[in-house]
Amino acid sequence: MTGPGWRVAAVLVALAQPGNVSARFVDVTATSRITFVHQSGASPEKRLPETMGSGVAWIDYDNDGFPDLYFVNGAPGSSNALYHNNHDGTFTDVTARAGVAANGLGPTVFKTGVAVGDFDNDGFLDLFVTTLGPNVLYRNNHDGTFTDVTAKAGVAGGAAEWSTSAGFFDYDGDGYLDLFLANYVDYRLSENPYCGLKKDGYRTYCHPTMFDGVADRLFHNNGDGTFTDVSKKAGIANPAGKGLGVTFCDFDGDGRTDIFVANDTVRNFLYRNNGDGTFTDVAYRAGVGFDPNGKPRAGMGVDCADVDGDGRPDLFVTNFSEELNALFLNRGDGIFEETSERAGLGSSYLPLGFGTKLFDMDNDGDLDMFVTNGHVIDNVKLFQPNLSYAQRDLLYENIGGGRFKDVSTESGPAFGVDRVGRGLAVADFDNDGNLDVVISNAGRPAVLLRNQGVRAGNWISIRAKGRKSNAFGLGATVTIETSEGRQVREINNVASYLSSNDVRLHVGVGAAKIIQRLEIRWPSGTRQVLTGIAVNQILVVEEP
Amino acid sequence: MMGVLVLIGALLAQAPVEERLAAIRADLFSRTDRVAEDVRELKQILATDPRSADAHELLGIAYRTLGTPELIGESVAEFRQALELDPDRVAVRFFLSRVYLDLGRPERAKEELETALTKSPGNPQLLTLLGETERQLKNPRRAVQVIDGALQADESNAQARYYRALALFDLGQRDEAIKELERVVGAHPEALDPYLALGTAYLDANRSADAVKTLSDAARIDPARREPHIQLARAYRMKGLLDKAEAQLALAAPRERATTQAAYDVQGEQVELEFELESGLVKLQRGQLTAAATAFKKVLEMDPANERATRGLAEVRRRQTRNGK
Numbered sequence: 001m002t003g004p005g006w007r008v009a010a011v012l013v014a015l016a017q018p019g020n021v022s023a024r025f026v027d028v029t030a031t032s033r034i035t036f037v038h039q040s041g042a043s044p045e046k047r048l049p050e051t052m053g054s055g056v057a058w059i060d061y062d063n064d065g066f067p068d069l070y071f072v073n074g075a076p077g078s079s080n081a082l083y084h085n086n087h088d089g090t091f092t093d094v095t096a097r098a099g100v101a102a103n104g105l106g107p108t109v110f111k112t113g114v115a116v117g118d119f120d121n122d123g124f125l126d127l128f129v130t131t132l133g134p135n136v137l138y139r140n141n142h143d144g145t146f147t148d149v150t151a152k153a154g155v156a157g158g159a160a161e162w163s164t165s166a167g168f169f170d171y172d173g174d175g176y177l178d179l180f181l182a183n184y185v186d187y188r189l190s191e192n193p194y195c196g197l198k199k200d201g202y203r204t205y206c207h208p209t210m211f212d213g214v215a216d217r218l219f220h221n222n223g224d225g226t227f228t229d230v231s232k233k234a235g236i237a238n239p240a241g242k243g244l245g246v247t248f249c250d251f252d253g254d255g256r257t258d259i260f261v262a263n264d265t266v267r268n269f270l271y272r273n274n275g276d277g278t279f280t281d282v283a284y285r286a287g288v289g290f291d292p293n294g295k296p297r298a299g300m301g302v303d304c305a306d307v308d309g310d311g312r313p314d315l316f317v318t319n320f321s322e323e324l325n326a327l328f329l330n331r332g333d334g335i336f337e338e339t340s341e342r343a344g345l346g347s348s349y350l351p352l353g354f355g356t357k358l359f360d361m362d363n364d365g366d367l368d369m370f371v372t373n374g375h376v377i378d379n380v381k382l383f384q385p386n387l388s389y390a391q392r393d394l395l396y397e398n399i400g401g402g403r404f405k406d407v408s409t410e411s412g413p414a415f416g417v418d419r420v421g422r423g424l425a426v427a428d429f430d431n432d433g434n435l436d437v438v439i440s441n442a443g444r445p446a447v448l449l450r451n452q453g454v455r456a457g458n459w460i461s462i463r464a465k466g467r468k469s470n471a472f473g474l475g476a477t478v479t480i481e482t483s484e485g486r487q488v489r490e491i492n493n494v495a496s497y498l499s500s501n502d503v504r505l506h507v508g509v510g511a512a513k514i515i516q517r518l519e520i521r522w523p524s525g526t527r528q529v530l531t532g533i534a535v536n537q538i539l540v541v542e543e544p
Numbered sequence: 545m546m547g548v549l550v551l552i553g554a555l556l557a558q559a560p561v562e563e564r565l566a567a568i569r570a571d572l573f574s575r576t577d578r579v580a581e582d583v584r585e586l587k588q589i590l591a592t593d594p595r596s597a598d599a600h601e602l603l604g605i606a607y608r609t610l611g612t613p614e615l616i617g618e619s620v621a622e623f624r625q626a627l628e629l630d631p632d633r634v635a636v637r638f639f640l641s642r643v644y645l646d647l648g649r650p651e652r653a654k655e656e657l658e659t660a661l662t663k664s665p666g667n668p669q670l671l672t673l674l675g676e677t678e679r680q681l682k683n684p685r686r687a688v689q690v691i692d693g694a695l696q697a698d699e700s701n702a703q704a705r706y707y708r709a710l711a712l713f714d715l716g717q718r719d720e721a722i723k724e725l726e727r728v729v730g731a732h733p734e735a736l737d738p739y740l741a742l743g744t745a746y747l748d749a750n751r752s753a754d755a756v757k758t759l760s761d762a763a764r765i766d767p768a769r770r771e772p773h774i775q776l777a778r779a780y781r782m783k784g785l786l787d788k789a790e791a792q793l794a795l796a797a798p799r800e801r802a803t804t805q806a807a808y809d810v811q812g813e814q815v816e817l818e819f820e821l822e823s824g825l826v827k828l829q830r831g832q833l834t835a836a837a838t839a840f841k842k843v844l845e846m847d848p849a850n851e852r853a854t855r856g857l858a859e860v861r862r863r864q865t866r867n868g869k
Binding site (some may be wrong): 016156195196197198199200202206207208209210212237238239240241242265266267280281282284285294295296321322370377380382383387472 | 583584587590591592610613614615616617618619622624625628647648649653740803804806807808809810811813845846847848
C-alpha cells in the first residue's frame with residue numbers, strides 16, 4: 001500500500017495502538033474463579049456499618065511466591081474468604097481449611113478491615129481482622145492453616161470499638177512489628193438513631209457528626225506473642241479522631257516510621273515519631289489536617305509515597321463527594337503543600353473516594369494513582385440527582401512534576417462500570433511484572449482487575465527478608481538508581497482503605513536494562529548496597 | 545486600615561502565647577468579625593504547641609461560632625481534645641453541650657453538663673442548659689425544676705426564661721408560657737427564636753394582631769429565615785387576608801440548592817412541611833382545590849399521620865365531589 005491513503009491508515013492504526021494508553025485493566029474476576037460477594041447487612045434500619053464496606057488483602061500466606069487473596073466480609077455471621085493463588089490466573093477458596101472465616105464473632109459484630117504482617121518473625125505472614133467489636137489476630141501455622149491468638153496477644157481492642165484500617169509497623173526499631181489500629185466512631189447497634197428525613201424512603205445513614213470519635217490504638221509487640229497497649233503513653237490516643245485510613249512513612253527522613261491517619265469529617269492526624277516511644281501530632285504544622293480553606297474533610301483512603309520524584313514521601317487522601325481528593329506534596333521542611341487541583345485531580349470532585357493506591361501501573365518509573373469510588377448514602381439520588389451510590393473508578397497517570405492525568409476512560413471497560421468501591425489492594429498476582437488491583441464492593445461481588453501491561457517498561461520486585469529487622473523488612477527505605485534516574489521508596493503494605501497490599505516492593509524502571517545501584521536502609525539501621533542488578537525479576541534481598 | 549490590622553496581627557504573633565490566647569478569647573466573646581483570623585492564629589499556636597488545651601478550647605468556640613455544618617464536627621473534636629488535656633474545664637463542657645444540643649444529641653449534652661455541675665455546683669448557666677436538655681429528653685417537668693434553680697440565682701436570665709417557656713408549652717401551660725416569652729421579648733433581644741415562639745403562641749391563642757406584630761419583628765431580625773413568613777401567612781389567612789398570606793408564602797418559598805447535607809436536614813423538612821401545609825390551607829380557602837390537594841399530599845409524604853393535611857385533603861375531595869355534582 002502506497003500513497004496518502006496508506007499514511008492516513010498508518011496514523012489511525014497508531015492512534016489505536018496500546019502505545020497511546022498507559023495501562024489497560026481487564027476484569028478477570030470470572031476466569032480467576034473468585035466468587036466472593038460482600039454482604040453488607042443492609043437493612044431498613046440503615047445501620048452505619050452497612051455502608052462502610054470492608055477491606056481486602058494480598059497475602060502470600062504459603063510463601064510460594066504468588067500473592068493470595070483475603071476478603072473481609074461485612075454483616076454479622078458472614079464469612080471472610082481466603083483464596084489460594086493457583087499460579088495460573090485462577091484461585092481456590094481455602095477458607096474452611098485455613099480457619100479464617102471469622103463468622104462466629106457474634107450477632108452484632110460487623111467485620112471491617114484487614115492488616116497483614118509477620119508479627120512473630122517466623123517468616124510467614126499473619127492476619128489481623130478489624131471489626132465493630134473485638135478484633136481478631138490469626139497466627140499463620142505454616143501449613144495453610146491459621147490459629148486465632150487474639151486473647152493471648154491482647155489485641156482485641158475495646159469490646160464495642162469500631163476499628164477500621166490497621167497496619168503492622170516497627171515504630172521502635174526493635175525488630176518486631178507493632179500494630180496500629182484506627183478507630184472510627186462511638187457507634188452502637190443497639191442505639192442506632194434515626195437519621196434523615198421522615199418521608200418514606202428518605203431515611204439514611206447517619207452523618208459521622210452524630211457520633212463521637214474514638215481514640216486510635218497502638219499495640220507494642222513484646223516479642224513473645226503478646227502486645228501491650230501503649231496508645232496513651234505513645235501520645236496517639238486522641239479521642240477526637242474518626243479514623244478510617246492509615247499509612248506509615250518516614251516523612252522527615254530521620255529513619256523512624258511516622259503515622260498518618262485519615263479522619264472522617266474531622267482533621268487528619270500526622271504523628272511524628274519522636275524516637276523515644278512517643279509521637280507528636282504535627283498535623284497543624286505540617287498542613288495536612290484540613291483543606292486549603294481550613295475545613296476538615298471526610299478522609300477515607302490514604303497512601304504515602306514519592307509522587308514527584310524528589311525522594312520524599314508525599315501523601316494522598318481520598319475524600320467525600322464534592323471534596324477533592326487531597327494530594328499533599330512533602331516540601332522537606334516538615335510542611336506539606338496541597339496541590340490537588342493543579343495536580344490534575346479535578347475529576348475526583350464529585351465521586352466519593354475510598355480505597356486507593358499509588359503504584360507504577362506502567363512501569364515508567366513514577367507512581368500513578370487508582371481510586372475506587374462509591375457514595376455512602378444509598379439513596380443519595382433523592383437528595384442530589386447528579387450523584388449515585390455506585391460510581392466509577394478513577395485512574396490517573398503520573399505525567400511528571402507532581403501532576404496527573406485522568407486516564408480512566410482510555411484504560412479499559414473496567415472503568416465504565418459503576419461500583420460501590422470500598423477496599424482496594426494492589427499486587428502483581430501473576431508475577432508478570434504488572435501490578436494488578438482487587439476491589440471489594442459494599443454489598444456486591446468483588447472485582448479482580450488484571451493489568452495487561454500495554455507498555456513494556458522494565459521493573460523489579462523486591463522481597464525483603466529481615467534478620468535484625470522484621471522478617472519482611474516493612475519500613476525499609478529502598479533507593480534505586482538506573483540510567484532513568486533515582487527513585488526512593490519504602491517497603492510498606494499499609495495503605496488504601498481497610499486493606500493491605502503485597503509486602504513486596506514493586507518498582508518500575510522504564511527503559512533501564514540494569515539497576516546500577518540499589519540501597520536498602522533497613523529498619524534496624526543497617527545499610528545494604530547492591531549493584532548491577534538485572535531488571536524484570538523478583539529479587540529476594542536478605543538483611544546482612 | 546488594612547495596614548493597621550496587618551501590623552496588629554504581626555505584633556500579636558510575636559506576643560507571648562498566653563497574651564495571644566487572651567486576646568483571641570476576648571475577640572471570640574466580644575465580636576464576630578475576626579473569627580476567621582482567630583482560627584488562623586489558633587492553628588499557628590497549635591502548630592508549635594499541639595497540647596495547648598486553651599487553644600483547642602478556643603478553636604472549638606470559634607468553629608461553633610462559624611457554625612457551618614463542616615465545622616460543627618471539628619468543634620466537637622477540639623472541645624474533646626481540650627478535655628483530654630484538661631478534664632476540669634467546666635466552660636468546655638458547657639460549650640460542648642451546646643454543640644451536642646445543636647446536633648440533636650441531648651443524651652451526650654446531659655452527660656457533659658452533669659459532669660460540669662459536679663465541678664461547679666449550682667452554676668446558673670449550666671443549669672439553664674441542663675433544663676433545656678431535659679426538655680429535649682422529653683422531661684419538661686424536670687426541665688422547669690432545673691431552670692427554676694438557675695432563675696433563683698438570676699431571675700432576669702433571659703435564656704433561662706426562654707427555655708422555661710418552651711418547657712411550659714410542652715406541659716400544655718400555654719398562658720404561662722406566653723407570659724414568660726413576653727418577659728423575654730420585652731427585653732428586645734436580637735434573637736429570632738423567642739419572637740417566633742411567642743408569635744406562634746399568639747396565633748394558637750387566636751391573638752392574631754399580637755401575632756402579626758411579633759412575627760413581623762421576627763422576620764425583621766432574620767429576613768432569610770422561612771418560619772416567620774410561614775407563620776405570618778397563617779396569621780393573615782386566619783384574618784381572611786389571602787393576598788397578604790400568599791405574599792408571605794412567596795417570601796418563604798424554598799431556595800436551597802440540592803446538597804448531600806439536605807439528607808440530614810430534619811429541621812428543614814419540618815419547615816418545608818409547615819410551608820406546604822400553609823400553602824394548602826391558603827389554596828383551599830381560595831377554592832384552588834387542585835393546588836391545595838397537591839400541597840396536602842406533599843405534607844402527607846413527609847408525615848403520613850399529619851391530621852391537618854388529612855383533614856385538608858378530605859375537605860378538598862368533599863368540595864370536588866360537591867362541585868362535580
